[in-house]
Amino acid sequence: MRADREFAYGAAAGLLGDLLLGDPRRGHPVAVFGRAAAAVERVLWQDDRGRGALHTAVCVGGAVALGSLAARLVRSSPAASVALTGAATWAVVGGTSLAREARAVGRALESGDLEAARARLPHLCGRDPQALDADGIARAVVESVAENTSDAVVGALLWGAVAGVPGLLGFRAVNTLDAMVGHKSPRHLRYGWASARLDDVAGWPGARLTAVLAAAAGPDPRGAVLAWRADAAKHPSPNAGPVEASFAGALGVRLGGTLSYAGRVEHRPVLNGGGRAVTVADIDRAVRLSRRVGWLALGAGAAARIGVRAVARAVPRVRGKGRTA
Numbered sequence: 001m002r003a004d005r006e007f008a009y010g011a012a013a014g015l016l017g018d019l020l021l022g023d024p025r026r027g028h029p030v031a032v033f034g035r036a037a038a039a040v041e042r043v044l045w046q047d048d049r050g051r052g053a054l055h056t057a058v059c060v061g062g063a064v065a066l067g068s069l070a071a072r073l074v075r076s077s078p079a080a081s082v083a084l085t086g087a088a089t090w091a092v093v094g095g096t097s098l099a100r101e102a103r104a105v106g107r108a109l110e111s112g113d114l115e116a117a118r119a120r121l122p123h124l125c126g127r128d129p130q131a132l133d134a135d136g137i138a139r140a141v142v143e144s145v146a147e148n149t150s151d152a153v154v155g156a157l158l159w160g161a162v163a164g165v166p167g168l169l170g171f172r173a174v175n176t177l178d179a180m181v182g183h184k185s186p187r188h189l190r191y192g193w194a195s196a197r198l199d200d201v202a203g204w205p206g207a208r209l210t211a212v213l214a215a216a217a218g219p220d221p222r223g224a225v226l227a228w229r230a231d232a233a234k235h236p237s238p239n240a241g242p243v244e245a246s247f248a249g250a251l252g253v254r255l256g257g258t259l260s261y262a263g264r265v266e267h268r269p270v271l272n273g274g275g276r277a278v279t280v281a282d283i284d285r286a287v288r289l290s291r292r293v294g295w296l297a298l299g300a301g302a303a304a305r306i307g308v309r310a311v312a313r314a315v316p317r318v319r320g321k322g323r324t325a
Contacts, residue, residue, distance in 0.1 A: 014089020063173035067166035155206030161301030218250025234269035
């Protein structure tokens with residue numbers, strides 16, 4: 001079995017596993033990585049960019065090395081390679097958990113239980129729930145679904161298509177480190193700089209692919225493209241901007257505006273200003289769009305891997321013909 005087919009079969013199995021099983025309640029590989037990264041931080045931490053860069057290199061390098069070793073051990077067995085890719089995909093994608101948490105908040109809002117919705121929101125994002133009313137919570141959920149579709153699904157699949165199991169594990173390691181130390185807290189302002197910048201770089205292609213697929217899969221493709229072009233660059237995040245703008249346009253809603261993180265108020269630009277305000281029903285619409293985007297990303301990644309392999313096989317033949325002539 002060729003490597004491109006091994007990836008396609010394995011990644012599809014991993015996505016199905018995530019759909020059917022979700023995340024394990026205990027011993028999730030990402031949580032294990034998080035504990036290891038925290039242990040490294042306890043050893044290395046200083047208010048210094050160099051130490052933070054070393055932390056990033058150790059943690060991400062370790063994840064990539066582990067993936068490379070595992071892939072090398074099973075490369076002689078196509079079945080084992082498919083199984084390893086499936087297990088790695090299941091471990092790093094989080095579409096089912098994202099959908100479950102988003103819909104849990106939506107159910108609380110539908111029942112009028114604002115306090116339950118506020119209690120559940122931190123499972124999705126770092127917003128200050130006490131500063132939000134029902135409409136603000138719904139908007140925060142839709143924005144989180146959009147951004148995490150890129151971070152937790154599409155980006156991982158894209159890097160898996162590019163670099164196999166090491167790419168899957170490496171991307172998830174980068175994204176997890178950014179969540180742990182990449183934010184601008186006093187402790188991590190300098191120490192987390194390298195993790196935040198690496199996450200921006202690693203997430204760049206996946207964010208653009210997510211925006212393209214949201215436009216293709218959403219109910220208003222033209223609206224998604226227009227919002228992306230008009231508003232993405234206004235967002236303070238180079239990767240969240242295209243994704244949230246495209247989701248906003250595709251769903252016909254208005255995202256962005258004033259928000260609060262741990263008491264710090266931010267006034268962000270409005271995305272798709274011509275759209276309507278988010279309602280509770282839009283949470284389920286965003287989740288369904290996220291699901292479609294995830295499966296399209298699998299198809300795009302598999303097609304890209306097959307195409308790259310075909311080009312790589314064709315180049316030596318062309319060169320050989322040139323030398324013969």
